[in-house]
Amino acid sequence: MDPVEILNRHNLKRTSCREGIIGVVLKANQALSENEIRNRLTGNYDRTTFYRSFKTLVQHKIIHKIVIDNQLVKYAPDNSITHNFEHAHFYCNECHSVVCMDDIPVQKYVLPNGYSNDETEVLIKGTCGICSKPEIK
Amino acid sequence: MDPVEILNRHNLKRTSCREGIIGVVLKANQALSENEIRNRLTGNYDRTTFYRSFKTLVQHKIIHKIVIDNQLVKYAPDNSITHNFEHAHFYCNECHSVVCMDDIPVQKYVLPNGYSNDETEVLIKGTCGICSKPEIK
DNA sequence: CTGTGTGCAAACACTTTGCAGGTGT
DNA sequence: ACACCTGCAAAGTGTTTGCACACAG
Numbered sequence: 001m002d003p004v005e006i007l008n009r010h011n012l013k014r015t016s017c018r019e020g021i022i023g024v025v026l027k028a029n030q031a032l033s034e035n036e037i038r039n040r041l042t043g044n045y046d047r048t049t050f051y052r053s054f055k056t057l058v059q060h061k062i063i064h065k066i067v068i069d070n071q072l073v074k075y076a077p078d079n080s081i082t083h084n085f086e087h088a089h090f091y092c093n094e095c096h097s098v099v100c101m102d103d104i105p106v107q108k109y110v111l112p113n114g115y116s117n118d119e120t121e122v123l124i125k126g127t128c129g130i131c132s133k134p135e136i137k
Numbered sequence: 138m139d140p141v142e143i144l145n146r147h148n149l150k151r152t153s154c155r156e157g158i159i160g161v162v163l164k165a166n167q168a169l170s171e172n173e174i175r176n177r178l179t180g181n182y183d184r185t186t187f188y189r190s191f192k193t194l195v196q197h198k199i200i201h202k203i204v205i206d207n208q209l210v211k212y213a214p215d216n217s218i219t220h221n222f223e224h225a226h227f228y229c230n231e232c233h234s235v236v237c238m239d240d241i242p243v244q245k246y247v248l249p250n251g252y253s254n255d256e257t258e259v260l261i262k263g264t265c266g267i268c269s270k271p272e273i274k
Numbered sequence: 275c276t277g278t279g280t281g282c283a284a285a286c287a288c289t290t291t292g293c294a295g296g297t298g299t
Numbered sequence: 300a301c302a303c304c305t306g307c308a309a310a311g312t313g314t315t316t317g318c319a320c321a322c323a324g
Contacts, residue, residue, distance in 0.1 A: 013323055015279060034313090046281050051314065053279090067207040070288095073313085088246055093255065107244040109225055109259070114266030118230065121260040122246070129251030150298055152304065171288090183306050188289065190304090207313090210288090 001026060010060045017045055017053050022062060031066050031074035031089075031098040066098055068123065074098045086120055092128035099128070138163060147197045154182050154190050159199060168203050168211035168226075168235040203235055205260065211235045225259040231268035
């Protein structure tokens with residue numbers, strides 16, 4: 001999927017910052033932090049611009065934001081269009097990677113009377129496949 | 138349950154800040170932020186001391202920390218002793234209250250091979266019982 | 275051309291750290 | 300008495316805002 005095409009479809013101006021973020025996030029096999037994304041881009045981008053771009057891209061549901069423990073913020077592609085259920089996120093306590101468990105639908109919790117359930121966030125913490133492998137040194 | 142007794146049981150020094158926090162958190166029917174807790178106490182407490190007290194109380198599993206969207210941090214009593222399952226948290230989009238759904242056990246998600254699941258955080262966002270009632274003005 | 279996006283500086287909020295002095299046990 | 304806790308100042312971090320300029324459409 002081409003970043004430019006995505007921007008066009010959302011009637012967003014095609015700027016190198018937005019293009020860059022979308023390109024990097026789509027290519028990654030895990031969620032990335034602002035720093036990780038910036039490091040993978042060549043040009044020098046202002047952090048302010050980054051934050052504003054993230055906000056725009058999140059609003060347009062091009063990417064989504066994942067927050068771990070008030071500390072770590074990462075971004076991943078948003079495929080709420082193709083997947084019509086909410087998905088769980090996994091955080092590795094060892095390598096601190098975050099991945100979307102796109103195939104793990106989240107349970108729909110039943111709440112007490114009068115409560116509405118608009119959105120459910122599920123974060124599973126543990127050790128990822130790579131980190132749990134016995135070290136081969 | 139008496140704050141002093143709780144501190145004693147954990148071999149923690151009995152200080153007015155710790156006593157105060159425990160007292161307020163136990164009495165509340167919802168999770169409270171640092172500010173909310175401080176406002177409910179009489180004396181003047183330093184924020185630094187508050188943060189350090191929270192850390193201590195969390196480490197001793199007297200209270201637990203709930204983070205909403207990287208923005209809002211609240212604390213609630215920790216009853217992992219009496220409840221031996223993880224519970225979900227509810228966040229009201231209207232009044233921003235946070236409550237522990239102590240009776241809603243979280244599903245144990247099955248992960249791909251090689252992944253371990255140590256801990257699962259569930260945050261349900263919606264409208265709480267009070268806010269969803271038709272306004273009677 | 276016009277509205278939107280960018281880059282810079284500064285402000286902000288929350289949290290942590292270092293240190294000296296005070297306090298609980 | 301002594302370890303631990305507190306309060307203050309200062310630094311750190313992540314994020315937002317205001318403003319002038321640049322640029323995409």
